[in-house]
Amino acid sequence: MTKGSITIHATTVTTRKLQNMKLATLTIWTAVACLFWLTAAAETSGKPNVVIMLMDDMGWGDLGVFGHPAKETPNLDKMAMEGMQFPDFYSANPLCSPSRAALLTGRLPIRNGFYTTNGHARNGYTPQYIVGGIQDDEVLLPKLLTSEGYYSKIVGKWHLGQQPQFLPLKHGFDEWFGAPNCHFGPYDNVHTPNIPVYKDDKMVGRYYQQFSINRKTGESNLTQIYTEEASILLKPKLKCRRRFSYIGPQIPHILHCMPQQDSWVLAREDCKYGDAVRELDDSVGRILQKLKDLGISNNTFVFFSSDNGAALYSKVRGGSNGPFLCGKETTFEGGMREPSIAWWPGKIKPGQVSHQLGTLMDLFTTTLSLTGAKSPANKVIDGIDLSQVLFKQNITDRPVFFYRGDEMMAIRYGLYKAHYWTWANSWAEFQQGVDFCPGENVTGITTHEQMNYTAAPALFHLGWDPGEKYPIRSTDQEYKDVMDVIRKLVSEHKSSLVPGEPQFNVCDNAVMNWAPPGCEEMDECYKAPPSQPWKCTWPH
Numbered sequence: 335m336t337k338g339s340i341t342i343h344a345t346t347v348t349t350r351k352l353q354n355m356k357l358a359t360l361t362i363w364t365a366v367a368c369l370f371w372l373t374a375a376a377e378t379s380g381k382p383n384v385v386i387m388l389m390d391d392m393g394w395g396d397l398g399v400f401g402h403p404a405k406e407t408p409n410l411d412k413m414a415m416e417g418m419q420f421p422d423f424y425s426a427n428p429l430c431s432p433s434r435a436a437l438l439t440g441r442l443p444i445r446n447g448f449y450t451t452n453g454h455a456r457n458g459y460t461p462q463y464i465v466g467g468i469q470d471d472e473v474l475l476p477k478l479l480t481s482e483g484y485y486s487k488i489v490g491k492w493h494l495g496q497q498p499q500f501l502p503l504k505h506g507f508d509e510w511f512g513a514p515n516c517h518f519g520p521y522d523n524v525h526t527p528n529i530p531v532y533k534d535d536k537m538v539g540r541y542y543q544q545f546s547i548n549r550k551t552g553e554s555n556l557t558q559i560y561t562e563e564a565s566i567l568l569k570p571k572l573k574c575r576r577r578f579s580y581i582g583p584q585i586p587h588i589l590h591c592m593p594q595q596d597s598w599v600l601a602r603e604d605c606k607y608g609d610a611v612r613e614l615d616d617s618v619g620r621i622l623q624k625l626k627d628l629g630i631s632n633n634t635f636v637f638f639s640s641d642n643g644a645a646l647y648s649k650v651r652g653g654s655n656g657p658f659l660c661g662k663e664t665t666f667e668g669g670m671r672e673p674s675i676a677w678w679p680g681k682i683k684p685g686q687v688s689h690q691l692g693t694l695m696d697l698f699t700t701t702l703s704l705t706g707a708k709s710p711a712n713k714v715i716d717g718i719d720l721s722q723v724l725f726k727q728n729i730t731d732r733p734v735f736f737y738r739g740d741e742m743m744a745i746r747y748g749l750y751k752a753h754y755w756t757w758a759n760s761w762a763e764f765q766q767g768v769d770f771c772p773g774e775n776v777t778g779i780t781t782h783e784q785m786n787y788t789a790a791p792a793l794f795h796l797g798w799d800p801g802e803k804y805p806i807r808s809t810d811q812e813y814k815d816v817m818d819v820i821r822k823l824v825s826e827h828k829s830s831l832v833p834g835e836p837q838f839n840v841c842d843n844a845v846m847n848w849a850p851p852g853c854e855e856m857d858e859c860y861k862a863p864p865s866q867p868w869k870c871t872w873p874h
């Protein structure tokens with residue numbers, strides 16, 4: 335066989351061994367041809383492979399390059415040095431499900447339905463008993479990429495609904511390996527079923543059962559399994575199609591799925607979160623190296639970020655949000671400012687830092703721009719195209735809106751952030767030991783009752799005051815000038831806002847993961863209780 339020639343039909347052979355040899359040869363040359371095609375096509379068409387890595391509850395300050403003193407993220411730090419850092423990048427919500435829905439739709443959660451009206455400014459997400467999920471009229475990113483010939487895979491956490499109609503393959507993904515919900519448990523499969531792990535459209539096991547998690551320490555090899563699944567960027571069966579990979583490991587989410595391998599485990603009990611960060615860093619390094627080994631790193635756009643800030647429920651077991659106020663669940667900077675890095679060797683100049691205001695929703699619009707895919711018709715898209723930032727460092731002025739449930743809590747424009755509402759969490763939770771802002775007390779801001787500042791928003795200059803500790807006096811001319819601009823932006827935003835149907839209002843134990851597709855093949859089907867819907871309650 336000569337280079338460039340591929341035998342499609344093998345001649346008659348006398349042994350199975352020879353058949354296998356020919357098949358192996360065909361597979362190798364098909365892979366080589368596919369790699370050549372992908373490289374050449376990407377160079378001529380400008381359409382890259384796309385990899386989005388979305389961490390779970392990782393804090394802005396968890397990375398060495400963003401100032402963590404331990405500096406135990408060498409691979410992520412190297413990624414930042416080889417690419418572009420975004421220190422002013424935000425999630426779309428201070429909680430997981432809404433942020434993930436916003437990334438894949440390019441739309442605020444208030445538009446795509448990932449919020450609740452069962453209480454003012456309440457965070458909601460998708461535990462097993464949530465009836466709602468991503469709706470059919472929301473067009474997700476992988477669906478749009480299909481028209482441009484992309485093959486899409488999600489690895490890890492989905493979190494946009496666990497009923498069959500909400501799962502990834504119903505919304506544009508070609509492959510999935512991961513789970514529909516958070517990795518909580520273990521459960522007894524009587525009152526609550528353990529969370530299933532899916533391979534495409536069928537379950538292949540459950541957490542704490544076929545997929546082992548140490549019930550005492552939380553140790554598992556799940557991140558390693560996900561890393562291996564994420565490394566299938568070159569497979570002959572893809573028929574030379576470009577790839578979109580959405581990678582969502584379920585760490586460093588507090589005290590779940592901790593690493594097993596000794597090289598990532600530190601001796602101290604208070605370092606479990608750090609162990610998870612070290613394992614994640616290794617995983618990212620392996621994926622980037624895989625791209626280089628395959629010769630497609632110059633044709634692959636990679637973006638690293640997190641779904642929300644680090645949870646600060648426990649100072650010794652949670653992450654770091656750097657100099658920013660509070661953490662996950664809040665619309666203060668620590669709850670939504672994310673450690674974010676763009677990487678594309680040969681396209682994005684190394685060692686850059688951009689102070690462009692960005693959000694996870696921008697990854698939707700930017701990916702469409704890079705791939706040539708079209709934006710969905712008749713949908714308001716909140717994300718902006720960052721390609722001019724990536725390649726030319728052109729900054730775009732834009733507002734960033736901070737929502738908590740059904741309420742716009744704050745807005746950032748330029749270096750200023752105005753809080754229209756503030757709230758940490760309820761007194762009832764706080765008195766039970768739940769604190770979203772441990773050790774951080776800003777009078778009138780980090781309150782345990784909702785504070786309405788819509789008449790005179792609390793205004794901060796984040797350049798001088800990144801910790802949101804010193805509000806600008808409302809009598810200052812600076813306050814008046816800035817608020818004149820911000821009030822116009824808020825008025826424009828609200829005047830055209832059409833909220834989607836809220837998906838976090840109805841709960842029902844009958845919709846939990848009792849009998850996922852494929853359960854009968856594993857003898858893992860359990861009887862669901864009778865349907866008894868109730869109005870979901872959200873404490874914060």
